[in-house]
Amino acid sequence: MSTRFVEGQRVRIADRDAPGHVRTPVYVRGKEGRIERVLPRFLNPEREAYGVNEGTDVRLYRVRIEQSALWPDYDGPADDVLELEIYEHWLEPADHSPTEGA
Amino acid sequence: MTTTHDPAHGTVDHGDHTHGGTGGADPHAPIENTAGEPDYFDVLQQAIRELLVEKGLISADEVRAMVETLDAHRPALGSALVARAWTDPAFKERLLADGTAAIEEFGIDNYDGTKLIVLEQTPEVHNLVVCTLCSCYPRPVLGLPPDWYKSRPYRARAVREPRALLKEFGTEVPDGVTIRVHDSNANMRYLVLPMRPAGTEDMSEPELAALVTRDTMIGVTTPRLP
Numbered sequence: 594m595s596t597r598f599v600e601g602q603r604v605r606i607a608d609r610d611a612p613g614h615v616r617t618p619v620y621v622r623g624k625e626g627r628i629e630r631v632l633p634r635f636l637n638p639e640r641e642a643y644g645v646n647e648g649t650d651v652r653l654y655r656v657r658i659e660q661s662a663l664w665p666d667y668d669g670p671a672d673d674v675l676e677l678e679i680y681e682h683w684l685e686p687a688d689h690s691p692t693e694g695a
Numbered sequence: 696m697t698t699t700h701d702p703a704h705g706t707v708d709h710g711d712h713t714h715g716g717t718g719g720a721d722p723h724a725p726i727e728n729t730a731g732e733p734d735y736f737d738v739l740q741q742a743i744r745e746l747l748v749e750k751g752l753i754s755a756d757e758v759r760a761m762v763e764t765l766d767a768h769r770p771a772l773g774s775a776l777v778a779r780a781w782t783d784p785a786f787k788e789r790l791l792a793d794g795t796a797a798i799e800e801f802g803i804d805n806y807d808g809t810k811l812i813v814l815e816q817t818p819e820v821h822n823l824v825v826c827t828l829c830s831c832y833p834r835p836v837l838g839l840p841p842d843w844y845k846s847r848p849y850r851a852r853a854v855r856e857p858r859a860l861l862k863e864f865g866t867e868v869p870d871g872v873t874i875r876v877h878d879s880n881a882n883m884r885y886l887v888l889p890m891r892p893a894g895t896e897d898m899s900e901p902e903l904a905a906l907v908t909r910d911t912m913i914g915v916t917t918p919r920l921p
Contacts (some may be wrong), residue, residue, distance in 0.1 A: 616880050616881045617878060620827070626715050629909075632810075632883065635881070655883075660874075663854075664855060669870075670874075674873070674874075674876070675877075676741070676875060676876070676877050676878070677879075677881075678878075678880055678882060684806075
């Protein structure tokens with residue numbers, strides 16, 4: 594199955610509210626980073642938490658975000674980064690308008 | 696038992712103590728092990744467990760066996776794994792390429808079905824692992840997480856001010872070394888592969904393993920000679 598994003602691509606994590614078992618921490622929503630690696634597909638936890646498993650698997654990615662992009666007052670070296678896993682439906686290409694995408 | 700996430704409010708009863716009880720329904724309450732009355736989540740867990748057993752969906756023996764499995768996995772497994780990686784370059788290469796396959800090859804039962812990514816400490820990069828959402832932890836290789844790993848201050852500060860946090864663990868990371876924080880927020884689990892200390896060239900694999908403590912494999916400290 595094809596993947597929407599490739600390693601190294603700049604992406605923006607969607608900034609939206611969502612109830613339930615969401616694995617996208619609030620502190621990274623609306624932030625931009627790069628795809629660190631493409632991971633396999635996994636059951637969508639937002640559906641799995643309610644017992645809906647079949648056909649809900651989604652692509653998972655690791656995204657690398659500069660600490661200075663997360664925290665404007667970050668006082669460590671500019672190279673410090675944070676990496677975490679984001680499901681495809683929470684990602685948008687960073688070079689498009691923020692309202693576009695999932 | 697769900698295998699993907701480790702909710703911070705889940706409680707594992709070990710008889711004489713519990714893991715993960717939050718001391719009440721308030722999600723902001725500090726995580727403490729109190730010796731007295733069972734808390735809200737202890738009671739909830741016990742009620743659900745007894746119902747499941749009563750309805751025949753799981754057996755009491757299965758619950759006991761799962762607790763036994765959880766307790767059987769200890770940081771010593773990770774320590775032995777790291778010592779092998781230090782002494783066998785080909786194994787280290789496989790471990791970094793596919794952590795899940797390599798731990799199975801090493802004989803570690805990947806009982807929770809999670810996928811493992813191994814993060815190599817280098818002179819240029821220091822890795823630190825946290826789970827900001829709950830307490831996701833590489834249980835097959837390290838066992839149950841320490842209480843501080845599940846605490847709100849650790850979870851918040853590891854991503855917000857990792858250098859200040861590491862200093863409080865006695866770990867000074869020079870400015871020339873990049874800190875890479877890994878928020879273990881979804882399906883993958885993370886194990887830090889520390890650097891082998893200088894002066895250990897003549898040590899045996901078991902002697903090396905003794906240097907590899909749990910905390911070095913979370914990334915809050917580094918292995919040192921005694």
